[in-house]
Amino acid sequence: MAELELDERKVKILNAIIKNYLETGEPVGSRTISKYTDLNLSSATIRNEMSDLEEMGYIVQPHTSSGRIPSDKGYRFYVDNLIQAKNQEVSEMKEWMIEKTEKMENLLKQVAKVLANNTQYATMISAPSVMKNRIKFIQLSVVDETQILSVVVMEGNIVKNKIITVDAPLDNETMLKLNMLVNTNLNGLTVNEINLGLITRLKEQAGAHGEIIAQVLDTVADTIQEGADLEVYTSGTTNIFKYPELSDSKRASELLTTFEEKQSLVEFLSDNDGNDTGIQVYIGDESPLSTMKDCSVVTATYELGDGVKGTIGIVGPKRMDYENVMDNIRSLKGQLDKILHND
């Protein structure tokens, strides 16, 4: 306990333990390390070092007298080192098979799927927060006597629509006026900026049709927000069965339930602090979701522009292939940023 830092040899041994455990999923013993590493040390020496590492909290024994596995702190050390190392080297980007698609929804589903296939973990992706996104264009049209269709196009060509039911039929002239009114006043605004004051002002301007306007505006605001909280897409959730430590009935059930009821995922994904690289790793208990306490989660945010952000996430066992996952997610984030900005 004299030193707080790990000396070079301990680092090597710790890395060897972790790497081996990532591959096998089995506790790793001193003999294995003694042969695995290039530093020529006997198993006894390794045992001493491992004893130290355990005391420092980097590794733990599942049971007395079995090999060691990394603790959350051990993984954290490993991942932090990885990030440092990776930041220096230029990671060559894989090209992704993402077709540029008109619909945000399809794009996101596709991204989740590709990522799940590539990594063999479960993935999730949240749509860019609609609240901060700007309105590009609004179209109101008459469907029949009592129904009006409202279509709102936002930045990034996200389209929202809704059928509005009105009491009395609207003539062409009124519709024209309505369209003019909403487009001149609302285009360029975000949902947050459409407040009651603005609505009242427009209502006055509309004169005779004030009530209708109010109703339509209300519904437009509603339309945009509707279901906004639930737009998370998942893919590869059944990949968790590939990892024995997650696939016992109880754990699998809990995890999959979390994925099915997207609500908590949404909160998780909108939670990100966003450090410098935009990539964040949650190991075990670091995750805000208790059902994921036996998992690691890697997230990254992508931008649609102007602070409008969404988040991608990968969920796997703690012994996930962090290197591959981070490469993948970094590359994908780049692609996504590019696609969305060129739009």
Added chain:
Amino acid sequence: MAELELDERKVKILNAIIKNYLETGEPVGSRTISKYTDLNLSSATIRNEMSDLEEMGYIVQPHTSSGRIPSDKGYRFYVDNLIQAKNQEVSEMKEWMIEKTEKMENLLKQVAKVLANNTQYATMISAPSVMKNRIKFIQLSVVDETQILSVVVMEGNIVKNKIITVDAPLDNETMLKLNMLVNTNLNGLTVNEINLGLITRLKEQAGAHGEIIAQVLDTVADTIQEGADLEVYTSGTTNIFKYPELSDSKRASELLTTFEEKQSLVEFLSDNDGNDTGIQVYIGDESPLSTMKDCSVVTATYELGDGVKGTIGIVGPKRMDYENVMDNIRSLKGQLDKILHND
């Protein structure tokens, strides 16, 4: 083997066996039945009868000298009897908490969720086949120089939209003409009826803007079909973990994968023959999906009108509570038909 039919006593015993097994999930023995039923018979007599029932194929022994469980044929007998009995009595409908919602998608998701909650099984629901659905209204509008928004409203207020990219900007007059053209010619048609001939004819009528028209029309047709094959919503898939016989790792994984990759569900749901009542029960191997060979599936079709159909389905263990499930699904089908027709 003298008679082919089951006498009344055998029917009673078979029913008792099945009912008991539905509750417990354990093989049921002769002593249990001897006490369970009102016909006062000793276990020995029951054993003789059970021996007969086994020979006839209605029940099986998991192992020599353990209780009996129903065979698929046994379940089938039970279910068929149930249907007959139920058809006579007027089943009082539960009222469902389905809010009438503007969007078909939300409606379906909600239905799946309610049904899953009520039955505690996994549910799935397919959207009404868009191919046979009629176009109610089309709106084309200019978003910016190169982008046109096309919105198609179909019967049942299903809204489809897509951004169309064009080479040259279109002026107001052309847009007006385009809108007139598509609305007068396409409204009331189904996707199937928009064929190449029609498109060519419209193209001629459009004269100078023929190329644009063609492109727009193509895209409109595309829009409607887009993703049409994938519109299946599932809910409560993790309920399968409530039933031990389905929740071992391998089976659960296969089943959930089937639910995740909706493709095969779509095929299943569009497969229905639709008998008189519209409700169909698949027991074990009767199901077209091999991953569901240990399950039972109950489906019902609902109508949006004019032959435009969708299907609801419930997936659970073979020992599902058929009575409750069929009640639920029948009631829900009714509700759904009502909601969709009043629209």
Added chain:
DNA sequence: AATTAGCACTCCATTCGAGTGAGTGCTAAC
């Protein structure tokens, strides 16, 4: 002729203990 009591038998599930092997911690020697 149908039903029942009695009994031997089967087979699953559980428990128990011995044996095995990977791995550790400690001590003493290098």
Added chain:
DNA sequence: GTTAGCACTCACTCGAATGGAGTGCTAATT
């Protein structure tokens, strides 16, 4: 500081023993 050696721990596997639920058959009963 490093290593060899050794006793010890503990999960895991395997087979035998046990118990219990349930059957099938036969003989007795109604």
